[in-house]
Ligand code: NAP
């Protein structure tokens with residue numbers, strides 16, 4: 211008999227093991243060298259011939275040349291939408307629904323391609339674009355397809371009718387998802403649209419134009435014009451019946467000023483500084499997961515991010531300790547790697563803004579913690595950050611950072627939690643973590659926030675209205691509430 215070989219002394223896993231890279235292939239996407247504007251169902255050159263380069267924030271690689279629409283291009287897009295309006299609004303609701311269902315199914319079929327493109331152009335981790343952005347974008351079209359032939363039931367005895375041409379302006383943090391939030395209800399209600407994606411993230415909106423051609427959506431029903439803030443401002447000035455804007459409070463205010471008294475309808479989805487409130491009876495491990503999801507999801511580029519942690523004083527030390535341990539296991543790096551938890555910061559400008567506010571946090575006396583992590587050399591990166599010893603007067607507790615930066619404050623009583631949570635000009639979202647159902651209801655009644663999550667955070671569903679109070683804007687998106695701003699009603 212042969213002798214058994216002695217056991218290999220090297221353990222199966224080295225003690226200091228790391229994840230092997232698991233990159234998602236980018237072969238599936240084809241990016242054109244340059245893109246025109248999508249007007250009247252075709253690609254057209256911008257009249258002034260101007261363009262800009264869109265890059266990947268993970269390594270600053272140039273991806274494509276993007277057309278810069280000027281006022282004349284915006285006017286042409288609005289004319290195309292106007293020309294398409296009688297045909298589209300005259301279709302039976304069930305016919306419009308067919309197109310929306312088709313768009314939803316095509317998005318599902320091409321989900322991987324769109325997810326890779328979204329992560330490449332915007333910097334968010336592929337597991338988020340794949341598991342959150344794409345499924346939700348498709349869900350928004352499915353949901354609104356269901357309403358297209360039921361508007362009379364959604365708003366009984368009010369004779370709902372479409373407004374006409376709507377202008378829609380969206381930000382860079384959820385490029386395709388924000389497009390879906392805007393277009394799906396507008397089209398279901400029978401409007402035609404001109405949409406401007408954000409300057410840094412135009413690629414999924416442009417790929418979506420190809421999808422619309424595939425879906426054979428009638429020409430001019432959706433027009434996509436790329437450009438910067440000046441293009442957005444030109445759209446606000448154009449002859450549209452409604453503007454739907456998602457972006458910063460600053461630009462939102464400017465648009466509101468511009469449209470005051472003009473008769474053009476307006477909805478604004480703006481910034482936030484949400485409180486995520488943890489009581490001493492909460493399941494702490496789940497709460498820590500919720501805190502991490504609340505602020506490090508999408509690098510904290512989330513309007514409803516839980517950027518202020520309010521934790522009950524008696525458990526504050528334990529909670530912060532667990533949080534720091536959990537932060538140390540977050541993997542920061544290549545957005546296209548399937549293991550990545552925190553991707554790239556969307557742009558150089560956003561990175562600078564985050565760096566400035568974090569410097570202010572330290573200068574004002576708060577204590578900073580960042581887990582050890584090696585950031586890539588090229589591209590825009592910021593490590594997950596938490597500040598303790600924060601006062602309500604600190605800038606990091608008042609201003610929207612829109613990055614992976616959490617400010618921790620403490621409270622003793624529910625009353626104090628409510629006062630601190632509401633002590634902000636914003637009112638978009640809030641989170642409550644407690645075992646007591648009665649306390650959840652007590653809190654939800656008092657929090658001035660459009661959405662209050664209980665024992666969870668950052669949950670979205672097309673059937674659930676989303677929107678803000680105070681400087682977070684007005685109007686709702688999603689649900690029956692979200693259809694209403696795209697409709698006119700018979701006055702009594
Ligand atoms: P932003 O600068 O306000 O830009 C939003 C959009 O408006 C972009 O397409 C932008 O074009 C365009 N724009 C810029 N100046 C304009 C002007 N004068 N007139 C018309 N349009 C103009 O905001 P952002 O920095 O891209 O996005 C971050 C902000 O959006 C955060 O404050 C966040 O909280 C908010 N947000 C809110 C929600 C919500 O649902 N409440 C959701 C997501 C984000 P450019 O890209 O070329 O600048």
Ligand code: MG
Nearest residue numbers: 408409439458
């Ligand atoms: Mg901007």
